Structures are given as C-alpha cells and as structure tokens.
Amino acid sequence: MLSRVADNLYWFGRYLQRAENTARIVNVHGHLIFDLPRQVEFGWLPLVQILGQEEQFRERYNGDSGEAQIMRFLLLDEQNPASIISSLQHAREILRTIRECAPREVWERLNDLHYLLQEKGDKALSRSKRQEFLQQIIDGALLMYGMIGANMSTDVGYHFLRIGASIEQADMTTRIIDVRSSSLIKPKAAEDLAPFQNIQWMGVLRSLMAYQMFRRHVRGRVNGPNVLRFLLQNREFPRSVTYCLNAISQTLPRLPPDRPLQRTLDRCRALVMDADVDRLMLGGISEVMDEIQLGLADVHAGVSKAWFQAA
Template structure:
C-alpha cells in the first residue's frame, strides 16, 4: 500500500469520525441546554472550548450565543473544525483513495455532502435542528457499516480503523473535559446536585454510553463513576481504554509496526493507572490533558513510521 494512500485513508477515517462526533456533541448540548436551569450559567461557548477553537471563534464573532456557536461549528467554511470543513477534508481524502476504498463509500460521502449542503439552514435553526443532526449521524453510520461489511481486512482497513480509534480516543477526552468544566462551573450553585446529574447524564449520552453504563455499572449516574467508566471500561467501544487497545490491534496488523506499538504500550502502562475519581476536579483535568498529549504522540509516531518516506 502506498504511503500517501495510507495517510489519506487514515485521515479520511479521522475526519469521518470527527463529523459524527461534532454533530453528536451539538445534539447533546441542545438537549442539555433545555434541561439545565438558566441560573446555572453553562453556555454554548463550552462547545467552542471543547474543540480548542476559542481563538478562531473570537476572531469572527463578538457574541457567544447559541446561533453563533452553532453556525461556527456547522457551517463556517473558514473554521477547520466545522462540519462543513471536515466533510470537505473527508471527501478530498476519499477522492484520492478511491482505488482502495469500496466504490460505494464514495457515493455515500457525496450523498452526505449533498444532504449537508441542502439542509444546512435546518441545522442552524432550532426548530428543525434535530432532523438535520440526526440525518448526518445516520449517513455517517451507514458509511461505517458499509466499510465494516465490505472492506477486506488489509492494510487500508488497518489505517481506517487506526484513524477512527485515534480520533475517538481524542474526542472522548474532550467530552470528559467538557463534563469536568461544566461541573466546576456549577459547584457552588444551590441546585448543584441536580445539575451534576444532568451534566454527567449528558456526557454519557454524548458518547451514546448511557444504556451500556447503566448495564455495566448498575448504579445511578454519578460523576466519578461515569468518569471511571468512560476511561477504564474494557468493553465500551468509545472508552479510552478500549480505543487504545483497538489502536494497538490495528497497528499489529501493519508491517514494521514495532516502534509505534511501543509508544501505545507506554501510554497504556503509564497513563491508565488506578486513579482517584472522587475528586473530579483538577487531577482529572490533568489526566485528560496528559492523555491528549499522549494521543498526539501516538499520531506523530504513526506518521513518522509510515507516511513520510525518506
């Protein structure tokens, strides 16, 4: 497999995952904002913080309100993390890897592109937003299903899976981070306990993890247990532990994988150590920060090992 094609396949998977995650995140926030008492003071702007896009946002908008945040995340062509931009990148990467991906996935990404272009306004207005977001998630999952069902388990598949899980791990840290931030914001509020329930419930939902959490943990939604579940669970496909082990599995099916595998193993060993979740504040924030750096290191190791031919 060509190094360039490997790189583009990897990125195609990352962008696809990013689109689905961004949309999922908006849809969760949408519901969260309806439930939280307005006095709590959690703003839409948190979505910008999660994506580390404060600077880009502030350059364009003065008001940090719902409409601007949604516009920025969905339709802003100059914002590299917007759905529209990610879609463009995903499509360019798929366009240039058409020789290794199933032909139908090219058709589907075009469908997604058409759907998004034609219905973008729906996503921005609150009344129709649910249908739009849901439509995007649906097509993203169709594409995943197609790849799962038709792609041979060769190197191209390996890089797809790799991209998907690296992106997923990264996104999971960001979603947890959002929970921690929200939690810190409501600490002193009179309705804090109730709000915490709502916040962590939404973190679970944003990962589509609420049902499996309840079955696995058999307890009501409590912040420290949610955090533990999302970091440590070995069976839930979006938990950090699971994503890292999926990354390792995909690496092991690729040639000359040793140097990258050892980077992942190091993260697994050093970072995924028993942690005290009771205090959800600073220690967890630090952990998430370190984890994001580790994921970045795994990415550069992948890139150095396969994408840049010397």
C-alpha cells in the same frame, strides 16, 4: 500500499469520526436545555472548547458567543477545521482520490451528506430544524461505518483507516470528559450546581452514545467516578479510551513493525489504566485529560513517522 494512500485512509477515518462526534455533541447539548431549570445558565461556548477552537472562534466572531454564532461556527464554517462541513469536505476530497480503496456505496453516501450540508445547512441553525438535520449527519456517518465494516477488505488500508478512527475517537472522548464535566452548566450560585451534577454527567454519557451501555456495565448511579471509570477504562465499550487504544494495539501486528510506536502506545495505555478516578474527582480531571491528549498526539506522531513520512 503507497504511504500516500495509507495516510489518506488514516485521515479519512479521522475526519469521518470527527464529523459524527461533532454532530452528536451539538445534538445532545441542545437536548439538555429541557433538563435544566431557569436559574441555571446554559452555556454554548463549551462546545467550541471541546474541539479546541476557542481562540479561532473569538477572532472570527469578535467574542460573540451566542448560540447562532456558535452553531454556524461548528456546523457550516469552512474556515473552522473542526466544523462538520470542513470534516466532511476533507473526507470527501480524500476519498475522491482513493475511490478504488473503499466501497463505492461509501462514496455515494458521503456525497449525499455533502449535498445535504450545501442545500439545507442554513436551516440547521434554527432549533426547530437542527435536531433532524444533525440526526441525518449521524445516521449517514454510522451507515458509512457499517458499509466499511461489512464491505471493505480488511487489508492494510482498512487497518490504517481503523487506527485513524480510533485515535480520533479516543481524543474526542477525553475532550468531552474534560470540558463537559467542568463547564457545561454555569450556576448563578455555587450551591445551585449540586442538584444537577448527575444531569451533567448524564450529558457526558449521551454525548458519546454511552448511556445505555453504562447502565448495562455499571450497577450503580450516574455519577462522576462511575462515568469516568467507564469512559476511560472500560475494555468493551467502543468509545472508551482504553478500547480505542487496545484496538490500535491489536492492529499494529498486521502492519510493518515499529517498536518506538509500540512503546509510545504502551505508555499512553498505562497512563489511562493507572488513572486514579477517585483522586481525579478532587480536581485533577483537566490535568490528566491533557496528559492523555498529549499521549495520543505522540501516538499520532509515531504513526506518521513510522509509515507516512519519507525516509
């Protein structure tokens, strides 16, 4: 397979995963409004922070962090590389050039989502229409995953797509943990936050569609240590960081060998598995999430150097 095609499939997996996760965190964030009392201020800026686009957002919208501006930035702003419309446009452009590598039905469904954004995207800026619109994006992405898994040959191209999706999901999981666990709820007084800690961690789980599986695997309360342990170190939940890294490790033997990449991946996995969750709860969540994100960036750089860059 040409390195250009492999690179495209890798990024197709990343962009599709990014669009679905962005739609999901916006959708869940809106639901949390109904779980919080009036004395707790509800912030929308954490959604921008999760995607690492706060600086660009403030430049483009002159610091106005209202709900309408943030929704437009995350859903429909083509200059925001992390917006849903940008992610799907990039994925569509990639698939247009390599249509022979993926099932035709994936191309058709991606076009449906593209035209949905073009025709009805503005309506999603209002709360009354947003949930239905975002659910269509999520369902469309999940349908494409199913088509890829059921109908795409598990050859080299499939494995590159899987690596891209796994890196993107692991990165998004760490971002959601980092930002949502610290700045989702803004109480007017410090003592107002304590009664809603569990709601906050429940929002973290629901942002990753993890609540039901958490209940199945963890025989305990929804609290910080249990949620962190599940989302970072569980080996069976597909959106946990450890699961994503293990998926990449299982894929590597099917590709041309590259020992430096394997060592980089092993270091990143060790960082996640060795994390002391109880100590993280004392104030070190952001630092460890930053370290994991840097590790994932190293894995991405290793993948690019091993197979996509010209010798």
